[in-house]
Amino acid sequence: MLDPLFDRIKQLEALTSKQQVEIRKxxxxxxxxxxxxxxxDELIEILRASGLGSNSKSGRNPGRGGNGEEDEEDDMIETEYMELSDLPSGENKSMLYEYEYFDDSEIFGVAPSSVIEAADSAGAAILAAMLGGQRRMLVDVRDAELTNNPExxxxxxxxxxLPVAAGLEGLNSERNRVKIVFPTVAQxxxxxKLSALAAPDVVALGTLNFGSLEDPDxxxxxxxxxxxxxxxxxMMLDILSPKNPEDTIEQPVVLLNYHMSGMKNMPEPVxxxxxIYHLRLLSVQYLAMAEGAEEGKEMTESEIEDMFLEASSEREEALPETPGSTSAVNSLDEESDFEDLASDAAFVDFAEEQENSGVVPGTTRAMVIRSYPRPWHVFVDTSPDEDADFEVAATFEVQPNQDEVNLAIVNCLQGSQEEDELVAKExxxxxxxxxxxxxxxxxNQGLAAESEGDGDGDGEEDGDLFPVPLGVEYDGSQDHPVAELFVSGDDDDSDDDVEDEDEDEEVEKEGID
Incomplete structure (x- = not known):
């Protein structure tokens, strides 16, 4: 009867010995x-002491020699580091340099270019919020494509x-799956039918009135x-805030709103x-000074505001009213599919009226984004006619109201225009x-040096490196003109070559005859 016990002891001893070997390794x-x-760490300190910077983008100097030169240079760096270490603390700190490179996308995030990219950011935000201890979370994405397209x-x-489901897959726990609750059975x-995930053990489905909450969730x-x-x-409000406190959901809950109306009708607890994730797309109409406007003709702020309010009132009369829409001084409207508002009749008429007044209306795009744990950001497309990324206009610790968003967009557009004007002026x-x-x-000097070094030595002259462009007169007294179109070789030499070729052809024809 004791034999199985002895066998088990031997197995445990063998397992223990193997584990001890692995622990030693x-x-x-x-x-x-x-x-x-x-x-x-010592190398980093040496680089910092020498002023090279640990985050320098340049690698090894291509002009360095073999191992002997590298060893001598390392010895010099160590000597300099010893000398800096002997200095007083105040002087030592003043002589040390550190170079750091920051990427704006790591600090502010990136404005998504599609709904799929927004979904990736939302998944990362949900996982980060759960790891941060959040129990009740909101995902608010106001996009017409998401609202109207079930796929x-x-x-x-x-x-x-997906990030949370991947972490729960194979987890030996009572609660190891994600539950998606839909409003209706049809949804x-x-x-x-459209889903690509086929893992009922990890992702379960339910509706508001059936299977909305189970123990493994x-x-x-x-x-x-x-x-x-x-x-x-x-029905959803009754599940989220039940009358009986004992029926309160214990698991973390994420409420996904994909409707354009937002969460205005939600009760106070919700x-x-x-x-944890918010994406709101905006279409912006603004006024800008037109290129070639008359000098000395300036408009006061009251005149500009009156013109814009007039255009906004005409546009509101031309467009049907939508529930929840508001008008602002800069006429900021929520448009998830980035419609070109210049096609509106009232806006086009207003643009034609102000075409010769020095003030031209324009349209661009903006986004209000919050991705946990980052704060709230307002992104603005400062170059709507070009394929450029959005720029961060402002950052808020709490959700900004409409006036704060409008002010951030106006300041960003005004600063972008002033920057372009300053560069052109300089x-x-x-x-x-x-x-x-x-x-x-x-x-010319640099290219002449290269041509001398690479020349064949045949004595042929290549002419000026930057000959006179076509249609530009040059007598040698003024500075050499520069144009985008350069012609290699001298025009006179090329004409002589053509004449020589014609003479050779005539001689050949006479010989044949």
Whole structure:
């Protein structure tokens, strides 16, 4: 009867011995890694002391020699580091330099170019919020494509729950799956038909009136119904804020709103939830000074505001009213599909009226984004006619209201226009002052040196490196003109070559005859 017990003891002893061997190997590897990290830390300190910077983008100097020169240079760096270490603390700090490179996308995030990219950001925000201890979360994405296209909605749901579902897959726990709750059975069946995820053990489906909450659920994704459907909306509110405190949901809940109306009709407990991801697309109309406007003709702020309010009132009369729409001084309207508002009749008429007044209306795009744990950002497209990224106009710690968003967009557009005008003014002053006259001579000298080094030595002259462009008179007294179109070789030489070729052809013809 004791034989099975002895066998089990032998197995445990063998397992223990193997584990001890593995532990010794891990300790040895740990010591080696610690020594490597220590050496690297010393190298970083030496680089900082020498002023080279640990984050320098340049690598090894291509002009350095073999190992002997590298060793001598390393010794010099160590000597300089020892000398800096002997200095007092105040002088030592003043002589040290550190170069750091920051990427704006790492600080502010990136404005998504599609709903799919927004879904990736929403998934990362949900995972970060759960790891941060958030229990009640809101995902508010106001996009017409997401509202009207069930296929896009299915893709958005899959990508937003994918990080959490991947972490729960195979987890040995009582709660190890994600539950997606739809308002109706029809939406559930449509999602199941379009969904690419086929893992019921990890992602479960349910509706508001059936299977909305079960014990194995670790995260509840509640798809918000349309506020116009009063019955389904009230059913969702009863689940989120039950009358009986014992029926309160214990699991973390994410409420996904993909409707354009927002969360205005939500009760106070739900509206106070943490907004972990928010995306609101805006179309902006603004006034800008036209190029070539009359000098000395300036308009006061009251005149500009009166003109714009007149255009806004004409546009509101021409367009049908929509629920929840508001008008601002800069006529900021929510348009998820980035419609070109210049096609509106009232806006086009206003643009034609102000075409010769020095003030031209324009349209661009903007975004209000919040992705947990980052703060709120307002992105503005300062170059709508070009394929450029959005720029960060402002940052807010809390959700900004409409007036704050309008002011941030106006300041960003005004600063962008002033920056362009300043650059153009500086270039004009540099040209008038003759600061760019020596550019051509320096280019000629550099290219002449290269041509001498690479020449074949046949004695042929290549002519000027920058000959006179076609249609430009040059007598040699003024500076050599520079144009975008350059002609290689001298025109006279080329004409002589053509004449020589014609004479050769005539001689050949006479010989043949």
């Amino acid at each position: 891990l300790k040895r590897d740990n010591d080696e890694m610690y020594a490597t990290i220590s050496n690297f 896009i909605l299915a893709q958005f749901l899959e990508l937003s729950i 559930l069946l449509e999602y199941r 670790a995260l509840i994704i509640l798809v918000a119904p349309s506020p116009e459907d009063k019955e389904e909306f009230q 509206r106070s939830w943490e907004v 270039m004009k002053e540099a040209l008038e002052a003759g600061q760019l006259d020596n550019v051509t001579d320096r280019l």
